[in-house]
Amino acid sequence: MKAKKTVTMLLVFMFVALLLTGCSSSSNAPKADSGGKTDKKVVAMVPKVMGSPYFDTCAEGAKKVAAEFGFEFLYTGPTTADAAQQVNIIQDLINKKVDVLIVAANDAQSVAPALKKAKAAGIKVMTYDADSTPDARDLFINQTTPEILGRHIMDNVAKEIGGSGEYAILTASLTASNQNVWIKWMKEQQAAKYPNITLVTIAPSEEDQQKAFAQTQNLVKAYPNLKGIAALSTVAEPGAAQAIEQLNVIGKIKLVGLATPNGMRQYLKSGAAQSATLWDVGKLGYLSMYMAKQLIDGKTPTDGMDVPTVGKVAYKADNKEIIMGEPLDFTKENVDTFNF
Amino acid sequence: MIGIKRSHELILLLFFIGLIIIMSLLAPSFLTINNLLSVTQQMSEFGILALGVTVIIITSGIDLSVGSIAGLTTIVIAMSYGWSGSLVAAILLGILAGALCGAFNGVLIAKIGVPPMLVTLGTMTFFNGIALVLSKGNAISDFPEEFYFAGQGYLFGNIPVQTVIFLVLAILTSLLLSKTPWGRRVYAVGNNSVAAVFSGVQVDKVLLYVYIFAGIMAAISGWIISSRVSTARADLGAVYLMQSIAATVLGGTNIAGGSGTIFGTVIGVSVFAVLANGLNLIGVSPFAQNLLMGLALIVVLLISNMSIIKRKITIFIKLNFN
Numbered sequence: 224m225k226a227k228k229t230v231t232m233l234l235v236f237m238f239v240a241l242l243l244t245g246c247s248s249s250s251n252a253p254k255a256d257s258g259g260k261t262d263k264k265v266v267a268m269v270p271k272v273m274g275s276p277y278f279d280t281c282a283e284g285a286k287k288v289a290a291e292f293g294f295e296f297l298y299t300g301p302t303t304a305d306a307a308q309q310v311n312i313i314q315d316l317i318n319k320k321v322d323v324l325i326v327a328a329n330d331a332q333s334v335a336p337a338l339k340k341a342k343a344a345g346i347k348v349m350t351y352d353a354d355s356t357p358d359a360r361d362l363f364i365n366q367t368t369p370e371i372l373g374r375h376i377m378d379n380v381a382k383e384i385g386g387s388g389e390y391a392i393l394t395a396s397l398t399a400s401n402q403n404v405w406i407k408w409m410k411e412q413q414a415a416k417y418p419n420i421t422l423v424t425i426a427p428s429e430e431d432q433q434k435a436f437a438q439t440q441n442l443v444k445a446y447p448n449l450k451g452i453a454a455l456s457t458v459a460e461p462g463a464a465q466a467i468e469q470l471n472v473i474g475k476i477k478l479v480g481l482a483t484p485n486g487m488r489q490y491l492k493s494g495a496a497q498s499a500t501l502w503d504v505g506k507l508g509y510l511s512m513y514m515a516k517q518l519i520d521g522k523t524p525t526d527g528m529d530v531p532t533v534g535k536v537a538y539k540a541d542n543k544e545i546i547m548g549e550p551l552d553f554t555k556e557n558v559d560t561f562n563f
Numbered sequence: 564m565i566g567i568k569r570s571h572e573l574i575l576l577l578f579f580i581g582l583i584i585i586m587s588l589l590a591p592s593f594l595t596i597n598n599l600l601s602v603t604q605q606m607s608e609f610g611i612l613a614l615g616v617t618v619i620i621i622t623s624g625i626d627l628s629v630g631s632i633a634g635l636t637t638i639v640i641a642m643s644y645g646w647s648g649s650l651v652a653a654i655l656l657g658i659l660a661g662a663l664c665g666a667f668n669g670v671l672i673a674k675i676g677v678p679p680m681l682v683t684l685g686t687m688t689f690f691n692g693i694a695l696v697l698s699k700g701n702a703i704s705d706f707p708e709e710f711y712f713a714g715q716g717y718l719f720g721n722i723p724v725q726t727v728i729f730l731v732l733a734i735l736t737s738l739l740l741s742k743t744p745w746g747r748r749v750y751a752v753g754n755n756s757v758a759a760v761f762s763g764v765q766v767d768k769v770l771l772y773v774y775i776f777a778g779i780m781a782a783i784s785g786w787i788i789s790s791r792v793s794t795a796r797a798d799l800g801a802v803y804l805m806q807s808i809a810a811t812v813l814g815g816t817n818i819a820g821g822s823g824t825i826f827g828t829v830i831g832v833s834v835f836a837v838l839a840n841g842l843n844l845i846g847v848s849p850f851a852q853n854l855l856m857g858l859a860l861i862v863v864l865l866i867s868n869m870s871i872i873k874r875k876i877t878i879f880i881k882l883n884f885n
Contacts, residue, residue, distance in 0.1 A: 330794055
């Protein structure tokens with residue numbers, strides 16, 4: 224008697240669960256599992272972490288073009304930026320037999336074995352935003368290169384301070400490899416194009432907004448002729464902007480740097496910062512999906528090829544890498560059109 | 564007592580079978596040999612963690628540091644391989660490190676008498692801190708090809724190596740608990756530690772070994788994770804902590820101690836693994852997956868405690884309405 228009741232209860236729960244899963248995925252469930260009959264190509268995009276505005280904006284861009292091409296678009300990833308969890312999801316997608324896999328690797332080495340397995344199973348494998356090892360994928364969609372970014376930031380500095388004068392760099396930490404490469408290219412660009420501009424110092428902010436705030440205060444006091452600051456991390460620029468507001472040197476000291484529009488919106492509007500630079504994340508998603516189509520069609524990308532809405536992109540055949548190209552400046556005028 | 568436990572395992576087993584049926588209906592690629600094998604591959608890591616956690620919870624303890632121990636192990640293995648060049652020595656050192664971490668927990672809990680929750684809350688951060696200091700927060704990934712065997716290799720064609728390791732460890736743990744005097748003492752301590760003392764059980768010794776055992780399991784789990792993802796990192800294993808505790812409780816181990824079986828834990832682990840894999844195949848968003856997993860846990864626990872709940876309701880009705 225009791226056992227019977229229990230079984231009934233269980234069946235009821237199963238039924239409810241069935242309904243629940245059925246509802247939550249009714250839009251894509253029947254077609255999504257390509258173990259069966261449809262010939263619609265399934266493209267799966269796996270970000271470093273779900274629920275990040277950066278990656279979600281990217282997925283929006285990808286989704287749009289996937290619909291245009293008539294692809295089934297799947298967007299799934301780990302709920303924390305965890306490499307082990309990401310590998311599990313990639314494995315499941317391999318078993319699901321998707322046609323293309325586009326992954327932003329949490330760790331270049333960690334995802335490599337799973338991606339190689341996907342390749343062996345006949346899946347086209349791409350990486351975007353953060354690469355795996357080159358032998359684990361067919362194509363890497365790179366947003367930009369350190370050279371392009373470094374030269375671009377230097378141009379921004381020159382544009383704001385007017386071709387001559389002193390400027391300082393606020394970096395992440397003095398040993399941060401990304402920042403050091405960018406700084407190297409900034410110096411090259413300065414030497415080549417702006418002989419009248421001098422770099423007075425490179426100050427570390429240790430990826431800490433509070434530290435960036437304090438360092439900026441020191442810079443302003445230590446260098447009375449300072450005309451500009453280039454802040455090279457997503458927390459350094461907001462920190463520097465706060466200091467500029469507080470010291471009331473808005474307009475006297477120009478601020479450019481690398482940061483997200485959401486992080487810089489209020490400072491761009493108050494005039495404490497002139498620009499923040501990153502890339503158009505939505506276009507990165509668009510470009511990834513466009514290249515997925517190329518791979519499905521069996522086409523090899525070419526250097527300088529023209530991609531609709533993205534423009535000309537570079538292709539490095541030796542590393543099978545696409546470079547989207549010019550970064551994007553967020554300013555007072557355009558910052559409200561971006562949300563990441 | 565035994566009767567109640569058995570019925571919980573039966574309910575869970577029915578639930579598990581129902582789950583498999585639903586998944587195979589909704590996702591055609593679920594019920595394929597390759598997919599099922601990769602489910603067992605995915606569950607092995609936190610399954611092995613759960614084996615240690617089960618033994619601890621049976622003694623009415625808890626261990627929040629197992630995830631950190633797994634992470635620390637990956638770093639110890641990577642670094643000691645770096646300066647010794649011997650993979651076997653490195654893995655043994657890693658497992659030794661796990662045992663030492665467990666012993667550290669055990670001494671504080673058994674000899675000094677600090678509550679397990681407090682001790683392991685502290686050592687969770689402490690062990691993770693050691694791993695972060697040793698690795699300077701970096702991922703280490705210069706392992707030789709042979710290291711990948713445990714996490715990426717296959718036996719007999721297509722059976723994942725870690726599945727076999729998990730099965731062997733599960734059977735060993737089950738035998739330890741049910742067939743040895745040590746196993747009986749573990750249950751005795753969990754049932755009533757005062758009574759255990761008066762029955763001649765050296766409670767502190769039993770507890771010490773229990774935490775060492777969990778430390779070793781965590782170390783083996785860490786070794787497999789780092790082999791699967793080809794990297795050593797301080798935070799590997801952290802995501803499995805709560806999952807392994809949840810799977811243990813789902814498997815019928817009484818959180819107040821005294822009862823629980825490895826068989827139940829293995830089913831509990833399988834339920835979570837099948838849910839995660841099946842929902843991925845169906846295309847349910849990972850956020851909704853957490854919701855469904857939590858719901859499954861609550862429902863199974865409610866059903867298996869139905870008799871108690873019913874009794875409470877009857878008493879409530881009697882007191883208020885008669």
